[in-house]
Amino acid sequence: MKLQFKVQQYQTDAVDAVVDMFAGQPRRSGFSYRIDPGKVKPNAAPALFETNTTPDSGLRNSEIELSAAHLLANVHQVQTSRNLPLASKLVDSKAAPGAPNLDIEMETGTGKTYVYIKTIMELNKRYGWSKFIIVVPSVAIREGVKKSFDVTAEHFQQTYSTKPRSFVYNSSQLHEIERFSSDAGVQVMIINIQAFNATGKDNRRIYDVLDDFQSRRPIDVISANRPIVIIDEPQKIGAAQSLEALSRFSALMVLRYSATHKVEHTKVHRLDALDAYNQKLVKRISVRGITVKGLAGSTAYLYLDAIEVKKGQPPTARIELEVQTKAGPIKRHLKRVTKGTRLHDLANGIESYKDLVVTDVSAIDDTITLSNGDVVVAGQLADRDVTEETKRRIQIREVIRAHIDKERELFNQGIKILSLFFIDEVAKYRDYGREDTLGDYARVFEEEYEAAVTEVLGELELDEATTTYQQYLRRDTAREVHQGYFSIDKKSKHFVEGAVHKTGDEKGQSKDVGAYDLILKDKERLLSFAEPVRFLFSHSALREGWDNPNVFVMGMLKKSDNAISRRQEIGRGLRLAVDQHGERMDNPATVHDINELTVVTDESYTDFVTGLQKEIAESLADRPRKASVKFFTGKTIQTHDGETVVEEALAQALYQYLAKNDYINDDDTISEAYKASREAGTLAEPTSEVLKPAIDFVCTLVDALYIEVPLPTNGRKPKKVPLNEANFMKKEFQELWSRINHKAVYQVEFDSDELVRKCVKALDTHLSVTSLQYVVQAGKQRGSLEADDLTSGVGFEISTTSTQTETVSAGSQVKYDLLGEITEKTQLIRRTAAKILSKVTPDTFAKFRLNPEQFITEAAHLINEQKATVIVEHLTYDTLEDRFASAIFTENQSAQDFTKAGEKLKKHVYDYVVTDSKVERAFVTELDTSIEVAVYAKLPRGFFIPTPVGDYNPDWAIAFTEGSVKHVYFVAETKGSLSTLQLRGVEDAKIECARKFFAEVNQKFEGQVKYDVADSYSKLMELVTA
Template sequence: MKLQFKVQQYQTDAVDGVVDVFSGQPYADGVKYRMDPGKAAAPTLVDDAGLRNAEIALTPLQILTNVHGVQRARGLELVKDLKDPVKKSAAPINLDIEMETGTGKTYVYIKTIMELHKRYGWSKYIVVVPSIAIREGVKKSFDVTAEHFQQLYGTKPRTFIYNSSRLHEVERFSSDSGVQVMIINIQAFNATGKDARRIYEVLDDFQSRKPIDVIAANRPILIIDEPQKIEGDAKKPSKSLEALAAFNALFALRYSATHKIQRTKVHRLDAIDAYNQKLVKKIAVRGITVKHLAGSSAYLYVDGLEVGKGADFPKARVELEVQTAQGIRRQVKRLSQGMNLHDISGGIEAYKGLFIRDVDANRDIVELSNGDMIGAGEVTQDVAEDQKRRIQIREVIRAHLDKERQLFAQGIKALSLFFIDEVAKYRDYDREDTLGEYARVFEEEYEAVLADFLGQLDLDDAAERYRKHVEAIPVRSTHEGYFSIDKRTGRSVDGKIAARGDFAGQSDDVDAYDLILKDKERLLSFEEPVRFIWSHSALREGWDNPNVFVMGMLKKSDNTTTRRQEIGRGLRLSVDQHGERMDNPVTVHDINELTVVTDESYTDFVTALQKEIIESLSARPRKASVDYFTGKQIKLADGTTSVLEKSIAQSLYNHLVRHDYTDDDGLVTQAYKDARADGTLAAPTAEALKPMIDFVWPLVDALYLDIPKPVDGRKPKKIPFNEANFKKREFQELWSRINHKAVYQVEFDSDELIKNCIRTLDKSLNVTVMQYLVEAGKQVVGLELEQLEAGTGFKVSETKVEHSAVSSGSTVKYDLLGEIAEKTQLTRRTCAAILTHINPGTFAKFKQNPEQFITEAARLINEQKATVIVEHLTYDPLDHRYDSSIFTENQAAQDLSKAGDKLKKSVYEYVVADSKVERSFVEKLDVSDEVVVYSKLPRGFSIPTPVGDYNPDWAIAFRDDTTKIKHVYFVAETKGSMSTLQLKGVETAKIECARKFFNSLDKTDVKYDVVTDYTELMQLVTA
């Protein structure tokens, strides 16, 4: 397998947040300097030149202005200056990039490196990481993305891991052109070991030079990965932070999900943003709770509840003690309402008089005849540690099989990860089979759970293919441990973990991570039998294979590892067998769900996790105020941006207060959240606010911490399929009309696009005048050769900023056509036709600020391109059709507690509504005399559009035996508001594309439209 990479806008936004800070910096492909050849160097080396990064030419004021522009565009608080909050600093300028775990921050900073080199010529970079584990993972990321970046930039970074015994690589880092990247873990230059000290020492094998001096002469740009693990905090900065200053960095970029020291933040993608944008997996939790029943000694563990088609459903999977020929054993039984536990147990006295009074799948509880209620995940007796671990292992296996069955047909391999306290629990070398306690329990439980699971599978082709796949994998081959290797014995051992200092809790053992980090592509293949992985010290710092879907926390909780760190290794979105990322926004969370199996209750785990997330968001604004809104930048419908003036900010704040959308403390109220969700927000009275009101709501949304709450992993269940409703003539007629697959094409006149672009550029293209810095200086008295060579022979006595209307082309080489062609995906010929026909005064703006000219021109051209595409889009239905199996196969489980009552006319027996609007719509449909049958269309049914696949909401068949109904077959999209401005731009485009798709079908008696409620639907079908 080969992992595939693609350009994603959210990652590009993070890159731009850094690159735009230096807008106006002249391009310089390195500055030559005379390298220190060392005392032992051969004479030929004296003339060799190094190639260091050019100095920053912008003034602090210019950089601050750029920073403010970046922060406004991202809704970040504006910094007052660029000063560092602590005296000890890695560089004069430190920029924070906040990115939630699993969103690809390593990819982002590699792309940032490439973009900085492309824009400004900077080529020397040092990536500093807190541990060997992360170092190995970063090097792997550089390797696997090299081809991708070669295609994007025509070059790729040359990387090496710093090693004090391979100092020739440092020499090459200094002398070679192109992008040079040194990766170094903090222990390599900030520890007491002999190897770590070598970087500061004059070395005979390095021509009597200090490696740190040779590195520092390059004026490298620092990339600090996980700085909170390196720098300490503002009150007590670590020694590592002081050590970073020795690199003499041009500036430092700090990438983390949890910055401890807040510096100049230029991008934020926190836990809430990542979840809402569907960039990480959603989380489900299966906890275990001990429930004490008064006066009862009966052991019961409710594993979960199942729904199905038969009269004896729902059923509960319950573990209880059973009298067998080998004595009393604990077994899992499927129990229905009315079953006698005393009989099921084989006559064990503790269960006498107990039977199942009710099995409630909506509330996920089992009610006993004595009135006691036991929820899924609850055990009725105190259980020993070994029994609790056995339950957890079983839960991991069951959760794995549930997820694996769903994903197998889609070509996605599911992996599960166990975290344990010590290797001996998994690997026991005193036994012939070398299986530790947990490994033996795993194999016992796996065989039992798999047999039960396969016995419940549907009898269809997809299920049969899955059955053959898992039955071909021996239990001994499907689990493996990844631990440190004892080099003397070759055996797995507990890794070497630092106990104190800056690196407490981190392993320095390279062998611990070889397989788990370097061969992760192999683990993603169906040909590799390993599906269950056991790990020890990698818990907090290394393993991030994208296809981890289940985690078993067999490791005891401690104070050094947070729940966020524990689950962070599994948040990355999964990939299929082709290495393609599963990030379709329609189905992303149906596929990407991480189930965490823990030994504490669901409530306790979720409460603690959400508390940690809230604490990590401490820097995020929470209160509405005039000051908060003033100066914020918003994007309007035409793609232009606007900065909120204080008068507009005042009007907006007054509007929120007037309608009780904020409370006395400025916090957003539930009234606002409900109105926002339902599309019923009050319209403003202030005239200046009216045209932009729909575009300022995201600023209000950003104020409340709507923390995504992990679901209870036992509650989601497959919704039973109503086969009788599906086979009704009316639904089959409707389905046969809409189940075409289709392709779209866009045929438009290039001249039309060119004319539109010329007109728009002449009317709307605005750029700011470029500034440049003028410095005056005097030669230093008593100048020495070393000062001249180092460029410090002159002292600046005066600086001033000038505005330029003259092209900076003498220092900055721009491929104008190439840049715009790349950003618009148009040919150079088309771009040339546009640019050569705009007014001379418009084109002259290129000289004022080339970079902004390119960016703004590309944006305006893309807007016109999008408009033309939608206008000229046509669909061609194919003979190939969607199979009806998409209604049953690979459908995600749903939380029935949100489903309402069982439905009579639906193809599914329950519908989980996305909103109050949808819930009301379903209730009216199900009791309507005019409706025969309807269905929430499955996620597998989608219409291709230029802006992404589109999945309509409903297919409805009305009675055809009345003249009242004009449109028997209807496909509907339900929305809380019909205001175009209250629909997202992409969503609006998809709806317009869907109209064209349904109009293209052979059968014209299918009507498609957007409705707000059932009343409006009836108006449309009777019109």
């Protein structure tokens, strides 16, 4: 399998943050210099033919030609566009004194390695810089980075018509440094910090004068290139000794990429844990914890495994309890119980269960209640003398169950599920003293896996949808589906503990490069269904090596280690999954239905989640949390007219609006009232004339202040919602379904001259750019100084401040491919883009010289807006004979959290419906009690309408009782607000496309289906009776 890569806007934004920092820098293809040839050893044997083993000339990076003021102005522009605090100066560092030191914050799993490789390519394309060094903190990360260069090479070759040449620094292969210095093209050296910061003989070679390197020091040859240094995970190599070592590279600049910067420099981009989750760039997290408690007045053993909801049945609890077998010994068995089950009878008379009766089973709360008053929650273990063995068996069982649940859901979508166990002793997986060599964990795994597969095969219905999955389950034995990844002894070929680092940044991590190589080599193979292995056991010391995107379940079968945070542990499974074609599963509509990482821990759910949220909250410490006029002033917002800077009058109006409506607390933090109103679409209308036209745009600034760490879901709560077959088969619903289940294709035909006219008008009317400005401040030392003046930083006083405007001469300083950039950003053909640019007024085109970067960005944004409008206006649908099958109501259905399910419904095609907001819950309540409604359905994700801006999944299909309303068949979209501004952009375009789709269906098939947007049941009744 080959992984597929595509251009992602959030990654492009991170690239642009660095590249735009140097806007105005001339492009130089490389500065030629004479490489130090060194000296040939006097006693060296003469060559048969005269050769020159050392190239005469090299190509080093050209110097940064922008002034400090110009660089700072560029930084301010980048920071303003990303709503980051403005830097007062470019922060210096011991790693590169006098050079730019930039921080790029990116959450784990969002592809920071891809981003800095693309940044390398863009810096080369725009400015000609070609020599780069990537510094990593560990062997594991080094091997992963090299693998990333290998797998992305073809992708970047297609984009840039070239690819970077990368190599891992090895002190015994110094010829690579010669090539690094002399070869043209993009050259990248990957080096781990220990290779030049440790005291070992091999590590010191980089600083030594070496006979086999023509009496030169490798560090001198490297530093002569003025390389750009990229540090991956800088917080792990921030010691003073490391910084001093880095300075010897004589870096042109230093770029630092991490999710958790400990030492701040000049931050130019932020994509933190909150951003990544809200933008659906990483998996969401589900947790299955284990809680230990004793039952009141009893020594009974009881484990509540799960609550099940099945078609036409009351909720059932699956419990493990001790049972007296006929053969004599007491064994633990899984049993299903319902309300009224007597545990004493179920256990065949074991005394400790006497008088214990199940009095209630709740699917909503995930609990059972016993006759002694105890309430047991799913995942809770009642055992007075719990053992390590018991907890580990339960964890292994839970991993297997979570795996199979996800596998059943995603198998038909072509997504291979992997589960990863971290253990702390090889012997627990592989015991070479036993005949079958199985360790305790491997033995328990095989027992539990066989039991789980037998149970699942007995439950699966014999239909076409599940036949292939049943064959997949039966194909491989329990022995074939698991594999260990550990260090391997070279002589015996047995798994061994392997050497680990005892101190320093890599403490607790494996030193075994071979083990990391095996993990990386098997990465793509493990993603294929043809490979039977789907459960992976690995030593916790190798955790840094794992980043397989299809790890959906993680089991921590090891003692808790305070040195490893929960964020670090789960970071190995946060990447979005890929299917059998290597395509990333990142469709915004389904991304978190598919991508959910389940963590099975021996902590309670509450303890794990509390600890994880605390760690995430600490990582968000530098985010602003309080509303103020100062915070809002100067921020950039995106309006219909492009990017706009918030002025003080608007900031003042916004702050007063928040205060007046109790949307901020007494300490200026954002209130729960704001969040609830924002979600429901019921924010108060502003009275300020300044704020009215901008309210929908400035709310994004307020949203940024509301910091709510995403709460991992309880992995035991989600359940498949049973189909109500009686409602589904009702004549009214089948009639409605037959009218709307047509598949369709769309086409767009429009006159390019019309697009040109609209784009020219938009550019002439709305294109606005600001001249590049920088501030010059002059000051002098105070006449008399106190010690406190120096410590508080007020030893100098400013005498003058002036703001200078710099006009960029696009012709003399840097060659901008205006037409090429516009073509790339708008996906128009060059002829159309050229026609648009040639028809704008001279005044509009003159703005290009004021600020080329902003001109290109704003012009592309305005053209794309007009393109979207024209596309929707000229869109037509052609319905096909092919239809959506009824099976989409049951196939690939994701499990859902029953805490949001409400009571059992009477008229819905499912017994329960999970809602996302108060608006939807109120809507459901009224639909279910309405005498006019015959049957209704929340349409499954599998039903969609194709549109140019992405697939669209309508909310509801409603069939009314014949004769009660004018429009019997209705498809509804529920929104908290009907304001066009609040439904702007992509969502509004999808709704307009849906109107055209249903118009076509009604015309071609006499469908008589009405489609519209309703924010309440009363609005719906207005629409169906009008």
